[in-house]
Amino acid sequence: MSGGCMRDRDPSHDLVERVATLVPEMRRRAAALDEDATFPTEDMIALRQVGALSIPLPADGGHQDEATDLLASLLTLTGSGNLSIGRLFEAHVNALHLLARYGTAAQRSAARKAAAMGELHALWVTDPAAGALRMTPVQDRWRMDGVKMFCSGAGHVAHAVVTAALESGEQQMAIVPMGQGEQAKLLPGQLQGMRSAVTGMVDFSGVEVGQEALLGRPGDYLREPDFSCGAWRGSAVAFGGVCALLDVTIKDLRARDRMNEPNQLARLGHAMIARETSRLWVRNAARIAEDKRVEPREAVAYVGLARIAVESACLDVMRLTQRSLGLSAFRRGHPAERICRDLGTYLRQPSPDEVLSEAASWFGHRVPHDAP
Ligand SMILES: Cc1cc2nc3c(=O)[nH]c(=O)nc-3n(C[C@H](O)[C@H](O)[C@H](O)COP(=O)(O)OP(=O)(O)OC[C@H]3O[C@@H](n4cnc5c(N)ncnc54)[C@H](O)[C@@H]3O)c2cc1C
Incomplete structure (x- = not known):
């Protein structure tokens, strides 16, 4: 009854079928990736090749239930292949969801194009007890200082949606392209499981972003529901x-x-x-x-x-x-x-x-x- 986790899927949906065919290979590779705490590069490429990284999300509008069921099926399938892959895919989707909700047309379009090219997004919002990420204006740009904790895909994703404290104390989201001097580090104590999600800490001190990196308004990240x-x-x-x-x-x-x-x-x-x-x-x-x-x-x-x-x-x-x-x-x-x-x-x-x-x-x- 391994099909028990897939019963909700619409059999006519090609993408679900294509991702389902990747699951045995994900399972086969999982042990070695776990052993070496290695990022699942080949699996993420395979997900990109079948179109999973750029699926329409419920937040994009359109057919709500269809998009929701499709997303649920893909999240479950990736999790059943390898929970670390599921986590990375979930984080990518979470970031795109926020971009769909709060992004400008230009930000949404750039994120869509990047995702279609296989560029992974992350969502890093957890702060350490001391040295949390903050952002201060420098002329018409923003300077970042501080660290994010528990960053899945650290050192491997192309873009991260982060929250950073403003001088007012409010939290502002920003979409930060990686490779601008941020430093990915190991956690002080490694997690026992989910090793191939490569969850580390990222120090953004010294990174500068322009106005176009700001996502939504202060407080949007915590906005319910x-x-x-x-x-x-x-x-x-x-x-x-x-x-x-x-x-x-x-x-x-x-x-x-x-x-x-x-x-x-x-x-x-x-x-x-x-x-x-x-x-x-x-x-x-x-x-x-x-x-x-x-x-x-x-x-x-x-x-x-x-x-x-x-x-x-x-x-x-x-x-x-x-x-x-x-x-x-x-x-x-x-x-x-x-x-x-x-x-x-x-x-x-x-x-x-x-x-x-x-x-x-x-x-x-x-x-x-x-x-x-
Ligand atoms: C595999 C993995 C990947 C992750 N990747 C990311 C990522 O990419 N980006 C990111 O931002 N985060 C990430 N996280 C972090 C995650 O979002 C949470 O911050 C983290 O899992 C919280 O764990 P915790 O058990 O310490 O939570 P806590 O909220 O500290 O809860 C621990 C316990 O304390 C209780 N508790 C909480 N607050 C209080 C209080 N004030 N007083 C008394 N009791 C309290 C809770 O109910 C619970 O029982 C990841 C986590 C995991 C496990």
């Missing part, structure tokens, strides 16, 4: 990871002739339920997040619940898999070990407690006091 609703895209990638983990588990149990034992089957059944739970949440969250007719606070709360639901489902599948495969799931070289390491790392997204309690509060207050 886009700020929170974008989380559905990460959940779609994580769901792909669960699909891959289940495929690997089934393959291993079959190979060892252990699948038909009742306890193994029960765990498999529970893992399949968790996978389907993720699929349903991702599908609904994607549609709700990208539908501008939905009340923004409702959309944010729904996507918040979806994010936590998918996180829980992923953790359940990891636990079940590890119990089913035993120590094999902890041996270097076994794909389940790598996928669990990647998924466990990738699931650490910001402020899960706040997201859950705010969503619960929103829906909790929707119930009328006089409800029977």
Whole structure:
């Protein structure tokens, strides 16, 4: 039932088919890329060649549901191939989404052309505890100083959307072409998983950008519902990871002739339920997040619940898999070990407690006091 992660796709959609054909190769290459913490250059080229890097996004307008379902399918497929590739693709899409929302016509067009040529975009918004990125005006240009943390694709992407503090303290987005003197560095302590997403820190001190680099107005990055609703895209990638983990588990149990034992089957059944739970949440969250007719606070709360639901489902599948495969799931070289390491790392997204309690509060207050 490896097709469980692809059931929503429209079979007539060529691009989904083309990306699906890349998945076996992504899976085959994943172990070596993880071992060396290497950027997946060949896989990203393959994604560019099939047209995945320049797909129409829901934020571009046009057929909303079609674009949303297409994007969800591609995020899940890339995640099922290799979670690090899914993360890089997600980051690229997140940056293009912001450009579609807040960019000028010239910025949008330049980004589209660059993406079609295979130039990857990143979104780097996380600041270190000290030395956060800031921007100060120098005549008609802007000088950058400081660092961004947890930058996926550091040293490999062509453009980064970053947030930087202005003198007023507000956060301003900028689209920065790479190769202007910024320095990509390793994190002080490396992440255990997602090694081929090459997540490092980038020091922008001394980089200067022109007025044309400013994206939107101060505060736009945090503007809801886009700020929170974008989380559905990460959940779609994580769901792909669960699909891959289940495929690997089934393959291993079959190979060892252990699948038909009742306890193994029960765990498999529970893992399949968790996978389907993720699929349903991702599908609904994607549609709700990208539908501008939905009340923004409702959309944010729904996507918040979806994010936590998918996180829980992923953790359940990891636990079940590890119990089913035993120590094999902890041996270097076994794909389940790598996928669990990647998924466990990738699931650490910001402020899960706040997201859950705010969503619960929103829906909790929707119930009328006089409800029977
Ligand atoms: C593989 C990977 C790639 C990434 N790539 C990028 C990237 O390209 N660009 C980018 O900008 N970022 C990136 N990030 C960083 C990501 O966006 C988050 O910033 C990061 O994952 C937050 O992790 P955290 O668990 O430390 O979050 P935290 O928000 O610190 O949460 C940790 C725990 O603390 C709780 N908590 C949070 N705030 C408080 C508080 N004030 N008081 C008490 N408890 C609190 C949370 O609920 C949670 O339980 C990446 C992360 C990963 C894992």
